Amino acid sequence: MAPALVHPEETSEVKKNALAEQRPTMILHRTPWRPPVAVSGQGIYLQLESGQTVIDAVGGAAVACIGNGHPVVKQAIKDQVDRVSYVYNMQLSNEPAEALAKYLVETSNGAFEMVGFVSGGSEAMEGVIKLGRQFFHETGQPQRKNYIARQLSFHGNTVATLSLAYHPTRRAPYEAILDHDNFHHVSPAYAARFKKTGETDGQYVDRLRQELDDKFVELGPDTVIGFVAETVVGATTGVVAAPEGYFKAMKSVCDKYGALFILDEVMSGMGRMGSTHAWETLGDGIAPDIQAVAKGLGGGYASIGAVLISKKVAEGIRGKSGLWKHGHTYQAHPLACAASLAVQQVIKSENLLENIRTQGAYLDKLLNDRLRSPNSLTAPFTFDIRGAGGFWGVEFDFEVPEGEKIDFKGGQFGILAQARALKNGLVIMGFGGGSNLEATKGDHLILAPAYNVTKEEIEKIVAIFVRSVEEVISEYSTA
Numbered sequence: 001m002a003p004a005l006v007h008p009e010e011t012s013e014v015k016k017n018a019l020a021e022q023r024p025t026m027i028l029h030r031t032p033w034r035p036p037v038a039v040s041g042q043g044i045y046l047q048l049e050s051g052q053t054v055i056d057a058v059g060g061a062a063v064a065c066i067g068n069g070h071p072v073v074k075q076a077i078k079d080q081v082d083r084v085s086y087v088y089n090m091q092l093s094n095e096p097a098e099a100l101a102k103y104l105v106e107t108s109n110g111a112f113e114m115v116g117f118v119s120g121g122s123e124a125m126e127g128v129i130k131l132g133r134q135f136f137h138e139t140g141q142p143q144r145k146n147y148i149a150r151q152l153s154f155h156g157n158t159v160a161t162l163s164l165a166y167h168p169t170r171r172a173p174y175e176a177i178l179d180h181d182n183f184h185h186v187s188p189a190y191a192a193r194f195k196k197t198g199e200t201d202g203q204y205v206d207r208l209r210q211e212l213d214d215k216f217v218e219l220g221p222d223t224v225i226g227f228v229a230e231t232v233v234g235a236t237t238g239v240v241a242a243p244e245g246y247f248k249a250m251k252s253v254c255d256k257y258g259a260l261f262i263l264d265e266v267m268s269g270m271g272r273m274g275s276t277h278a279w280e281t282l283g284d285g286i287a288p289d290i291q292a293v294a295k296g297l298g299g300g301y302a303s304i305g306a307v308l309i310s311k312k313v314a315e316g317i318r319g320k321s322g323l324w325k326h327g328h329t330y331q332a333h334p335l336a337c338a339a340s341l342a343v344q345q346v347i348k349s350e351n352l353l354e355n356i357r358t359q360g361a362y363l364d365k366l367l368n369d370r371l372r373s374p375n376s377l378t379a380p381f382t383f384d385i386r387g388a389g390g391f392w393g394v395e396f397d398f399e400v401p402e403g404e405k406i407d408f409k410g411g412q413f414g415i416l417a418q419a420r421a422l423k424n425g426l427v428i429m430g431f432g433g434g435s436n437l438e439a440t441k442g443d444h445l446i447l448a449p450a451y452n453v454t455k456e457e458i459e460k461i462v463a464i465f466v467r468s469v470e471e472v473i474s475e476y477s478t479a
Contacts, residue, residue, distance in 0.1 A: 058428050238445070261288050
């Protein structure tokens with residue numbers, strides 16, 4: 001039975017919580033405040049140091065795909081500790097790494113032939129960048145040095161991955177040290193915001209295809225390593241899938257000029273969209289030459305990412321050096337691989353992809369019913385509700401007539417709504433400025449519940465989510 005939710009204003013622990021927040025921290029946090037401290041978790045429920053219990057409706061950052069405390073995964077980690085906790089993969093391989101790689105290849109329906117393990121999403125995309133360059137260097141095309149990615153994308157938080165991606169706010173502090181010579185960008189595939197009036201989806205896709213073709217020509221077709229895209233864009237724009245036919249069109253340009261077609265499924269992959277790989281259902285069914293995965297691979301039980309390698313790229317490497325010229329100390333860590341293999345086996349044995357498709361459809365229905373109800377406070381501002389499986393984004397737009405009576409006093413609605421949801425017992429992700437290239441328009445909130453979420457838990461999530469959104473709108477209304 002799920003623990004009861006406790007509103008912070010209804011508990012004697014409020015003062016204790018306030019004092020805890022004021023305590024000095026030795027951590028350089030990613031927020032200007034000390035976040036509440038989680039002390040335990042079970043399933044989608046987290047117990048905080050204050051005594052409050054909250055629902056994690058976003059899996060941290062679309063990570064915790066089977067929640068906390070699953071007994072199968074816990075046992076797998078314990079068993080592996082008893083066997084061997086660490087070996088350095090340039091000296092020794094290990095059983096769980098070999099087994100996990102075999103599992104990922106065998107469940108790819110022939111899309112991939114080899115796997116490289118890393119310790120997270122940014123490392124995976126860093127590995128993708130280096131592998132693409134290595135492939136062409138070893139196959140006799142050393143002049144290929146350029147990558148083409150998309151505006152309003154996110155591929156990681158290293159200097160190279162920030163250069164590859166393009167989001168103004170995230171890049172701003174580091175512009176002076178980013179690589180502007182080898183990383184280039186074309187328009188996002190974001191029809192709700194960038195499709196022209198009267199333009200069909202087909203015409204929009206063709207316009208984007210031509211833009212990519214033009215960029216190849218501008219750079220010199222034989223200098224491009226590849227085109228890189230998130231199959232479903234995550235945090236920057238809030239769960240945005242491309243129009244049908246988009247990836248087929250983009251791959252046709254890559255094939256035309258002999259470049260690699262590369263997908264980033266760090267956030268949207270490994271079941272998050274209701275299929276093992278998002279491209280199987282939302283990428284025109286087209287497998288990439290190289291793919292990055294991470295979050296749903298280990299489900300938060302361990303830090304891990306992977307680079308999935310097609311036969312074409314694997315044969316190119318095998319035909320020359322035969323090795324991946326990239327690595328880190330904790331690559332293919334035995335505990336991480338054991339945990340990840342157990343997570344994937346749980347997803348399969350408990351039929352969780354079918355469950356999250358079912359619960360995702362129910363979540364979609366409830367969000368639309370509540371947020372878009374004609375008499376609701378939220379209807380005028382709910383611009384878009386989108387997603388699939390266990391990955392959903394709700395975009396709000398206050399640049400409408402009704403928005404003239406709302407003043408967020410310099411704050412961003414997405415951030416305010418996230419804070420209010422936490423106060424009400426729900427963990428979500430909130431962002432502002434994800435709907436234009438200047439990062440000044442649009443707010444979106446993301447939900448990414450665990451694949452084993454129940455119908456009753458979906459109802460709780462939507463109830464608190466809508467309540468939180470309504471409270472923020474009401475509080476900042478000047479009417």
